Amino acid sequence: xxxxxxxxxxxxxxxxxxxDFFDVYLMQFIQEILMDSKxxxxxxxxxxxxxxxxYLEIMTELGQKLPYNSxxxxxxxxxxxxxxxxxxxxxxxxxxxxYRGPQF
Numbered sequence: 001x002x003x004x005x006x007x008x009x010x011x012x013x014x015x016x017x018x019x020d021f022f023d024v025y026l027m028q029f030i031q032e033i034l035m036d037s038k039x040x041x042x043x044x045x046x047x048x049x050x051x052x053x054x055y056l057e058i059m060t061e062l063g064q065k066l067p068y069n070s071x072x073x074x075x076x077x078x079x080x081x082x083x084x085x086x087x088x089x090x091x092x093x094x095x096x097x098x099y100r101g102p103q104f
Contacts, residue, residue, distance in 0.1 A: 012062060019059065026051055027078060033091060034084055045092035046099040053104045 026048065033043045052071045059066055068077045075085040096103055 015058075016062065016064070019055065022051075022055065026055065030075075030078075030080070030088065034087060036091075038091075041091070041095070044095060044099070045088055046095050046101075046103055048088075049092050050102065050104050 029043065029048055029051070033041075033045050033048055036043045049071055052074050056066065056069070056074070068074045072085055075088065080088075
């Protein structure tokens with residue numbers, strides 16, 4: 001991994017191309033989280049929350065105007081109903097107590 005203070009040069013069009021696919025993957029990942037076992041979960045709501053926040057920040061830094069500014073607004077824009085967001089958030093909060101890794 002590179003030094004985080006080091007400036008890197010990336011082709012913006014190529015990065016946006018990858019991020020477009022990432023957005024589709026993220027939607028599938030959220031579906032897996034919502035359908036996951038509550039007793040023995042295999043998918044991480046904390047990781048998905050981190051991904052959404054990172055995606056928002058990167059897209060904003062790239063000058064892309066998004067129709068949402070938060071995880072909740074992302075869920076609303078993607079067509080999830082409030083109950084699905086609430087279930088996701090409950091899972092994230094519960095998991096955050098034992099999650100090993102960064103939480104943004």
